[in-house]
Every structure is written in structure tokens, then in C-alpha cells.
Amino acid sequence: xxxxxxxxxxxxxxxxxxxxxxxxxxxxxxxxxxxxxxxxxxxxxxxxxxxxxxxxxxxxxxxxxxxxxxxxxxxxxxxxxxxxxxxxxxxxxxxxxxxxxxxxxxxxxxxxxxxxxxxxxxxxxxxxxxxxxxxxxxxxxxxxxxxxxxxxxxxxxxxxxxxxxxxxxxx
Amino acid sequence: xxxxxxxxxxxxxxxxxxxxxxxxxxxxxxxxxxxxxxxxxxxxxxxxxxxxxxxxxxxxxxxxxxxxxxxxxxxxxxxxxxxxxxxxxxxxxxxxxxxxxxxxxxxxxxxxxxxxxxxxxxxxxxxxxxxxxxxxxxxxxxxxxxxxxxxxxxxxxxxxxxxxxxxxxxx
DNA sequence: ACTAGTTATTAGTTGGTCTAGGATATTTTT
DNA sequence: AAAAATATCCTAGACCAACTAATAACTAGT
Numbered sequence: 001x002x003x004x005x006x007x008x009x010x011x012x013x014x015x016x017x018x019x020x021x022x023x024x025x026x027x028x029x030x031x032x033x034x035x036x037x038x039x040x041x042x043x044x045x046x047x048x049x050x051x052x053x054x055x056x057x058x059x060x061x062x063x064x065x066x067x068x069x070x071x072x073x074x075x076x077x078x079x080x081x082x083x084x085x086x087x088x089x090x091x092x093x094x095x096x097x098x099x100x101x102x103x104x105x106x107x108x109x110x111x112x113x114x115x116x117x118x119x120x121x122x123x124x125x126x127x128x129x130x131x132x133x134x135x136x137x138x139x140x141x142x143x144x145x146x147x148x149x150x151x152x153x154x155x156x157x158x159x160x161x162x163x164x165x166x167x168x169x170x171x
Numbered sequence: 172x173x174x175x176x177x178x179x180x181x182x183x184x185x186x187x188x189x190x191x192x193x194x195x196x197x198x199x200x201x202x203x204x205x206x207x208x209x210x211x212x213x214x215x216x217x218x219x220x221x222x223x224x225x226x227x228x229x230x231x232x233x234x235x236x237x238x239x240x241x242x243x244x245x246x247x248x249x250x251x252x253x254x255x256x257x258x259x260x261x262x263x264x265x266x267x268x269x270x271x272x273x274x275x276x277x278x279x280x281x282x283x284x285x286x287x288x289x290x291x292x293x294x295x296x297x298x299x300x301x302x303x304x305x306x307x308x309x310x311x312x313x314x315x316x317x318x319x320x321x322x323x324x325x326x327x328x329x330x331x332x333x334x335x336x337x338x339x340x341x342x
Numbered sequence: 343a344c345t346a347g348t349t350a351t352t353a354g355t356t357g358g359t360c361t362a363g364g365a366t367a368t369t370t371t372t
Numbered sequence: 373a374a375a376a377a378t379a380t381c382c383t384a385g386a387c388c389a390a391c392t393a394a395t396a397a398c399t400a401g402t
Contacts, residue, residue, distance in 0.1 A: 004200035021308035028271035028324035029305075035331040036204065072350060080212075085390050087351055092389090109349045109398040115392070133330040135199075138193035141323065146192035148319045152312065159304040160206040221358070243381065256359055258382055263358090280380045282369040 029156075043126055049096070052079055056089060057123060061114040069112045096120075116144065137167055200327075214297055216263075220267070221249055227260060227267055231286040232294060240283045242275065269293075 044051055063136040065071045075157050076086045090113055098119035105109035141149065215222055230249055232239045246259040261284055264270040269290035275281035313318065 021314055025309040025312065025317050025319050028321045032324045032328045035328040039331050082391065132198055134327065135193055137327050137330050138196040141196065143192055144317045145198050148316045149323050150195050150199045152320050153203045156305065156308050157203045157206040157309050159184055160210045162284055253360065
């Protein structure tokens, strides 16, 4: 339907119409992912850290911003790595001056991992430009368009999540 | 989906309106990425291979489907890894029976990497379900909605790509 | 007080990448 | 035609981040 108005998204005209739109949607999704991966890689290189380290740092900064304190265990769970890997990750981040280990106020087994102000600054500078760009694109959408995009992404996310559940059965 | 209000997408109502939509868009994009990453990881684990190996295999299968032949050099370039890493990657894939090395028809220095029929089958089974699911979601969009989504993703992709260009200059 | 469970760490292994260098085949120069 | 330069792939050795298994320090239940 509405076969007009696709000058911008081209490449996918075809006799069928409907099916071509779907292919275009999936392709644009793949392209987006590729671009995002490239940016992450570039960021990662420019900060001299691995992907996981950056994820961890961002998690720590977010937690700090909302007043939560983070133990190594929380990082393990969030990142999906073992506690041993988390220990060495914190070692790395501490060695590079991005975090400090502090004593846990009540549980003396545990530790609180705190990002340093410098790392906060660094991440802001490095990731700020990307975030602003993306925010600008999002703000370019009308409320109705935003609704369509959010609905689509959520539905796609749910589809993937359900898929992941039934992954054991060879289906 | 189908937007009956936003019970699903909630959390983002606020006095401002416009800005909250943008935040919701970015959040849904993040969530989608997280879900996709999880599925990839799960697939990777279930096939007992690394991420790079799966990318390589898919590249090989696509190339085969379109009649192109692939040399190790092509894999290096596509994956962005060194030739040494590519060698060991091919070693792995050959050891697990996913590919074979064959002589290059004209250039006797070179080698052609060919995916085995079994690996084709395996990838089809493993990735087919995901692709069908995603296609189903995409087909659930009207033409107009598809246009909005594709435009959005393309614009976002361009924003990221331009960002990546100016990444050397401290900006 | 003793046992069981939790939390973080250490030690050692594995997997995938890198750099450096070597082997073989092709192309270009002399 | 022979020699030099280039191209393509492989091998060797090292590094890094993840893993598993075992340990130390602590908390909580009985």
C-alpha cells in the first residue's frame, strides 16, 4: 500500500511490494548494527580498553549517578562473566586509574568499586559526541514516528528474546 | 505492538513530551542491541564457535550462494583481522569440518576456502529461526511504518558513520 | 560453636589475536 | 632467461582476556 514516498529508502522496489519493505527493514537494521559496532570499536581503540571494560565503566558511572554502589558481583552479573574474570577486570581498571576499590560499609567480605572522576570525564568526552548525535536524530522524529520506531524495536527485541528461550530445543 | 498507548513502552511519560520520546527511542535501540547480542552469544555457544568464526562462515556461505570463491585474503579483509589470525581461523573451521581448503584454479599461490554442505545445513537451522522471526516482525509493519523505521535507521547509521570519520581529530 | 553459604581472589589453562619471519608462486625488471 | 620484487599463505612465539578450580575471608542458620 501507499507505494509512494520511498525515494529516500530506495533499492528495494520490486513487483511484490510488501515483501521488499521487509527486506529493506532488515537490511537497515543490519547496517545500523554494523555502524554501531564500528563506532564502538573505534572508541575502544581510542581509549585503549576492551569492549567489556568500557561496558563496565559505563555501568559504574550510571550506578554512581543514581546513587547505587556496585560490588564485583554486580559487575559479574551485568557483564555475564565469571567472578574471576571480574577480579582481573577490576585489576585492569584500577591499574589504569579508572576505578578504586573501597571497603564495603557493612559486609566485610565485599568490596565497592568506585569510578574515579577522571574516568567520568574521559567517558563523557568520548561518548558524549555519539550520544548527542543520536539524540539529535531521535529528536528529529515526530511523536507519531517515534512511537512507530519504539514499537518496532520493542517487538523485534521481544521476538529475539523469545527465540533465545527456546534455543535449547533443537526446534 | 500496535501502540495502544504505551503500556509496553511506558516509563517515559513526562511533562515535556517531545524529549521523553527521544529518550524512549534511544532506550529501545539499546535494548534491541542487547537482545541481539544475547542471541548471537547463544548461537555462538550452541555451535561451539567464536563470533568471528560465525561471521566468517556466513560470509563464506553467502559467497558460495552467489557463486563467488573466497581466498583467505578476502576473509582477512572482511573480518578485519591479520592474515595470521585468518590462517588459524581457517584451521579451526577446517578441523571442525565446516570448511575445506581447495586449490585455487589459476593462481597456485592461493587457496580457495569452501564451506561444507553440513555447515550450510547447520547455519540454516541455527539462524533460520531467527531470520524468520525477524522477517515476521518486519512484515507486520505497514508500508508507511516500514518507511519510517528504515528512514530512522538509515539516518542513525549515517550519524554514526560521520561520527566515526571525525574520530581522529580530538573533536 | 559449628556448619553451610557467599564473596572476592589467586593460580593455571585456553582461545584468539598480534608481530615477525619463512616458503612458494607470480610478475616485473634487467 | 635470470634475478629481483611482489603477493599470498603459513609457522612460531608472545600477549591478553576469558575460563575453571581451588582458597581465603566473612556471614548466617542451627
